[in-house]
Amino acid sequence: MKFRTKSIHVGNQRDPQTGAVVPPIHVASTFVQPGAGEWGEFDYSRSGNPTRKNFETTIAALEGGSGALAFASGMAATHCATMLFSTGDHIVAGTDIYGGTYRLLHKISNRSGIETTLAAANDLDALEKAITPNTKMLWIESPGNPLMSITDIKACAAIAKKHGILLGVDSTFATPVLTRPLELGADIVMHSATKYLGGHSDSLGGALVVKDQELFDRLYFIQNATGAVMAPLDSFLASRGLKTLAIRVKEQSKTAMYLAEKLAADSRITRVLYPGLSTHPGHDIAKQQMDSGFGAMLSFEVAGGFEKAKKMAESTKFFQLAVSLGAVESLIEQPASMSHASYDREDRLAHGIQDELIRISVGLEDAEDLWADLDQALSQ
Amino acid sequence: MASKKITNATHGISTVAVQAGEAHQKPGHSITDPIFCASTFTFSDTDAIIRFIEEKEEREEYGRYGNPGEKVAERKLAALEGSEDAILYSSGMAAMVGLVMTKLNAGDEVVFFDECYHRSREFCAKHMSRFGVITRQVKACDYDAMEAAINDKTKLLISESPTNPHLSIIDLDRFAAIGKKHGVETLIDATLATPYNLKPINHGVDYVLHSATKYLAGHNDLLAGVIAGSTEQLEPVRKLRGIMGAVNSAHNIYLLLRGLKTFSLRMQQHNKSGLAVAQFLETHPRVEKVYYPGLESHKYYDVAQKTMSGFGGLITFLVKDADWRATANIVDAVTIPRIAPSLGGVESLIEQPLVMSYYECSPEDRARFGIQDNMIRLAVGIEDTDDLIEDLKQALEA
Numbered sequence: 001m002k003f004r005t006k007s008i009h010v011g012n013q014r015d016p017q018t019g020a021v022v023p024p025i026h027v028a029s030t031f032v033q034p035g036a037g038e039w040g041e042f043d044y045s046r047s048g049n050p051t052r053k054n055f056e057t058t059i060a061a062l063e064g065g066s067g068a069l070a071f072a073s074g075m076a077a078t079h080c081a082t083m084l085f086s087t088g089d090h091i092v093a094g095t096d097i098y099g100g101t102y103r104l105l106h107k108i109s110n111r112s113g114i115e116t117t118l119a120a121a122n123d124l125d126a127l128e129k130a131i132t133p134n135t136k137m138l139w140i141e142s143p144g145n146p147l148m149s150i151t152d153i154k155a156c157a158a159i160a161k162k163h164g165i166l167l168g169v170d171s172t173f174a175t176p177v178l179t180r181p182l183e184l185g186a187d188i189v190m191h192s193a194t195k196y197l198g199g200h201s202d203s204l205g206g207a208l209v210v211k212d213q214e215l216f217d218r219l220y221f222i223q224n225a226t227g228a229v230m231a232p233l234d235s236f237l238a239s240r241g242l243k244t245l246a247i248r249v250k251e252q253s254k255t256a257m258y259l260a261e262k263l264a265a266d267s268r269i270t271r272v273l274y275p276g277l278s279t280h281p282g283h284d285i286a287k288q289q290m291d292s293g294f295g296a297m298l299s300f301e302v303a304g305g306f307e308k309a310k311k312m313a314e315s316t317k318f319f320q321l322a323v324s325l326g327a328v329e330s331l332i333e334q335p336a337s338m339s340h341a342s343y344d345r346e347d348r349l350a351h352g353i354q355d356e357l358i359r360i361s362v363g364l365e366d367a368e369d370l371w372a373d374l375d376q377a378l379s380q
Numbered sequence: 381m382a383s384k385k386i387t388n389a390t391h392g393i394s395t396v397a398v399q400a401g402e403a404h405q406k407p408g409h410s411i412t413d414p415i416f417c418a419s420t421f422t423f424s425d426t427d428a429i430i431r432f433i434e435e436k437e438e439r440e441e442y443g444r445y446g447n448p449g450e451k452v453a454e455r456k457l458a459a460l461e462g463s464e465d466a467i468l469y470s471s472g473m474a475a476m477v478g479l480v481m482t483k484l485n486a487g488d489e490v491v492f493f494d495e496c497y498h499r500s501r502e503f504c505a506k507h508m509s510r511f512g513v514i515t516r517q518v519k520a521c522d523y524d525a526m527e528a529a530i531n532d533k534t535k536l537l538i539s540e541s542p543t544n545p546h547l548s549i550i551d552l553d554r555f556a557a558i559g560k561k562h563g564v565e566t567l568i569d570a571t572l573a574t575p576y577n578l579k580p581i582n583h584g585v586d587y588v589l590h591s592a593t594k595y596l597a598g599h600n601d602l603l604a605g606v607i608a609g610s611t612e613q614l615e616p617v618r619k620l621r622g623i624m625g626a627v628n629s630a631h632n633i634y635l636l637l638r639g640l641k642t643f644s645l646r647m648q649q650h651n652k653s654g655l656a657v658a659q660f661l662e663t664h665p666r667v668e669k670v671y672y673p674g675l676e677s678h679k680y681y682d683v684a685q686k687t688m689s690g691f692g693g694l695i696t697f698l699v700k701d702a703d704w705r706a707t708a709n710i711v712d713a714v715t716i717p718r719i720a721p722s723l724g725g726v727e728s729l730i731e732q733p734l735v736m737s738y739y740e741c742s743p744e745d746r747a748r749f750g751i752q753d754n755m756i757r758l759a760v761g762i763e764d765t766d767d768l769i770e771d772l773k774q775a776l777e778a
Contacts, residue, residue, distance in 0.1 A: 001764075001767060002763075002764035002766065002767050003764065004762065004763050004764040004767075005716060005763040005764045005767040005768075008726050008727055008761065008762070008763050009716065009727070009763070012727075014718055019720070021600045021718055021720055021722075021725070021727055021729070022599070022600055022601045200412070200638050200641060201411045201412050202412045202638065237638075240599055240601070240638075243599065243726045243762075244642045244645065244646065244726065244762070247642070247645050247646070247648075247649055247762065248642065248645065251645055317404075318395065318399060320404070320411060322411055324411075327411070328398050328641040328642065329398055329399070329411060329641075331411075363398060364394055364397075364398050364641065364642065364644075364645060365392070365394055365395040365398050365399060366391065366392025366393070366394045366395045368392060369391050369392050369394075369395040370395075
């Protein structure tokens with residue numbers, strides 16, 4: 001069964017009682033048991049819920065995993081992964097990880113005595129050097145945010161294997177349509193399901209997918225004990241989103257490539273960061289580990305500095321000014337004033353996030369309408 | 381809620397599907413429209429009610445008359461259709477009933493092409509007849525017969541295009557011209573075509589009806605119906621809906637809006653897979669005949685080429701030298717399409733019309749409706765095209 005067929009049919013078996021082509025939404029908090037001390041498949045919705053299970057089954061199949069767990073948000077999923085560790089353990093993460101993950105590792109996990117070292121994920125030597133005897137996990141993101149940095153997942157898996165540690169990959173930007181980290185040797189794939197998986201800017205969710213049963217059992221134990229599970233209605237919307245995931249991501253990637261080429265040829269733009277362009281530092285690796293497209297996120301620097309970029313971001317009509325990404329509606333943001341505004345300017349510049357950087361999340365609108373919109377906004 | 385119009389006629393259909401009908405800045409600054417579960421809408425004081433009545437202020441009053449989410453969906457549907465207005469209903473049949481109950485009074489007449497959805501014809505023939513409305517039916521695509529059936533009592537001409545399950549294509553220019561010539565309004569049920577593939581309004585048709593349950597919503601998870609047309613002609617239709625009450629629910633409307641976001645994308649895939657599957661079936665030795673407007677062998681191929689930009693996912697075919705049971709065996713042998721009525725969703729569906737819709741019909745009636753024992757209707761979804769073809773191949777060769 002191929003990807004698109006799986007996304008529609010795996011985990012969405014017809015309802016045996018009614019024949020409903022779409023499985024019913026089970027909003028129950030608890031389930032009636034066959035007898036005292038006898039347990040059915042589901043007992044209490046924190047421990048498991050049929051609607052959540054359907055979504056988990058589909059995403060596990062799409063990632064090529066053996067099991068998946070769905071969470072209330074992407075951060076809840078990442079948090080569950082970090083709860084695998086104990087005082088004295090150590091995590092190595094890429095310098096380009098999501099700000100929320102950075103905050104979790106440096107301000108929450110550290111309280112439990114779990115330390116984190118950041119290293120440039122595109123520098124494999126630096127990454128390996130950061131590993132200590134206490135290191136338990138390598139955590140990377142590809143493409144990274146907001147520079148679309150590409151990390152070689154296969155090479156990272158080799159390093160993790162050599163040191164006997166886990167490799168976790170936040171694959172939110174790539175989605176299983178483009179990259180399947182488990183097939184490249186990763187142990188855990190994490191998604192903010194809020195983004196492409198759900199795909200319609202209308203629910204929050206997260207997921208962890210693994211292939212090893214023992215690791216799944218440990219993560220499930222934590223999820224059940226801590227309780228940050230995905231709600232039934234959101235699980236239904238996430239499953240519904242998965243049915244169009246492949247056609248959405250391919251179309252959005254195609255449009256992103258078109259816009260990247262237009263922007264790269266435009267004199268009002270000083271630099272375009274898109275892994276599909278041969279000028280992007282991660283292009284060669286992206287070609288190897290991404291199928292059918294390079295994703296729908298891209299960043300660019302506007303000639304004229306902070307004010308010019310701010311004006312541009314405020315002047316688009318179809319690109320709406322908001323953080324988040326991955327949905328049918330196109331979004332635009334200025335990292336310096338929005339997603340990365342909490343950084344000190346010097347720190348931000350050191351990370352390569354210039355004042356004039358603009359990040360766009362390409363939606364499903366017509367490519368030419370989107371280009372016309374960027375074009376007019378650049379002239380404001 | 382005032383909305384700044386953010387799309388126009390020059391924008392591509394994907395842009396219209398994602399953004400049309402929505403306010404650029406929404407309540408609570410949400411990127412998506414909120415679901416308003418309210419049954420009623422409050423007034424700040426007595427003067428506000430008087431303003432609403434006297435100045436016809438644009439606002440909601442009571443859920444049966446309208447809902448903010450419904451307005452967004454109606455604007456988006458009208459933008460897709462290229463019409464001034466659109467009215468949403470709880471199902472496609474509710475939309476049909478809403479229109480005929482508005483337009484037809486005792487003594488009036490309606491003429492149908494006989495391949496139109498049988499429940500629509502039945503409603504007029506069996507129920508409107510109780511109110512003294514006369515229903516005439518003429519053979520589909522027989523324009524002379526339709527014109528001959530018109531008299532000075534005729535108020536409405538109704539057809540479907542493409543028709544179901546024979547996928548006959550109406551020449552909408554001719555159909556609309558007959559109506560105009562005789563001063564009779566025309567209605568096309570374009571559920572199978574969708575506004576992605578066909579815009580009846582551009583051919584001069586007065587009303588376009590859709591079971592939005594199908595391609596428009598697209599996920600086999602809600603019921604909805606819509607009628608599009610001019611604001612003036614739809615005004616009494618909207619009023620009657622407010623009285624009869626077949627409105628959709630706020631939750632359903634949200635799912636419909638969400639479905640519409642991927643409408644253009646899904647239709648591209650339905651069109652592509654539909655054609656590929658039809659071509660595969662046509663060359664298979666166990667298949668006697670394929671009804672699909674995108675095939676050159678189709679009776680109405682030329683009209684379809686002229687009026688449609690794609691042909692959707694519905695395919696009807698006849699199995700060579702098969703009785704009804706041998707045909708049923710093929711339906712039972714497929715593994716990806718589910719056996720169910722309906723069409724237009726992401727999941728492929730399959731059915732044998734003889735069994736699913738005409739089981740209790742006499743063989744004579746079935747022959748009259750063109751429903752053959754060896755007929756299968758397949759609604760191609762958006763699964764991988766090769767998977768679908770492989771599955772059909774194994775079922776045909778089992």
